Amino acid sequence: MAALSMDIDGLVNGWNNVPVPSPSSSPVTDGPFGVVSSFSQGWEGALSDLGPYGVAQASNANGPALATIDSDALTLGSGRVVVFTDGDSFGAGFASNEALFLNCVDFVCPDNQASALDISCGDVISGSIDARNEVDDYTFEGNAGDTISLTLRRTTFADGFSPQARLSSPLQGEIDTIVNGEHASFTLLETETYLLEVFDDDYFNTGSYNLGMECLDPLQ
Secondary structure, eight states, X not given: OGGGTOEEEEOOOOEEEEEOSOGGGOTTTEETTEEOSEXXXXXXXEEXXXXXXXXXXXXXXXXXXXXXXXXXXXXXXXXXXXXXXOSSTTTTXXXXXXXXXXXHHHHHSOOGGGGOEEOOTTOEEXXXXXXXXXXXXXXXXXXXXXXXXXXXXXXXXXXXXXXXXXXXXXXXXXXXXXXXXXXXXXXXOSSXXXXXXXXXXXXXXXXXXXXXXXXXXXXX
């Protein structure tokens, strides 16, 4: 923790539920995957020193349990940081904290749409996940009332690789996720830029895929 100018104390106290006093104060507790008013901890710890850059977002009985550091705070060009003082929730407690963890990933990752590739009506894009935790991003402009059809299929059959594609937008957050082999249609509710994120279902395995998009009502 020295690199973050923070100190952390570990405890062995079993499971703990931590309230979030002001969810709207941070995108990690009020983000595209939901509002987090509390979260669980297993064998929790606490930050005994937030340092000059950390901002506490929630505390347990022993001190800050969730803290963030904004981009450029540590040094010019540094990214965002989330510190979660816990020993087991990324394993046994993941389901109960899913919205928090996904909001954290969205918070620390670079702007997806800035580096995304375009996808258009009639496209079938051949892509590949080449590393753990990789997410491939695609965007398109949609109008309210348009209907699109998405298809996702893996094209290599490596053990464990199972791609998924998550559809989201700035105004609506996460809309839905399609899985390998699925063909699904969606009627768009807003006129805005939509994002498709393709990833392995456990962010661990690698392989290639085809992502197709058809427009049942043509996008303007």
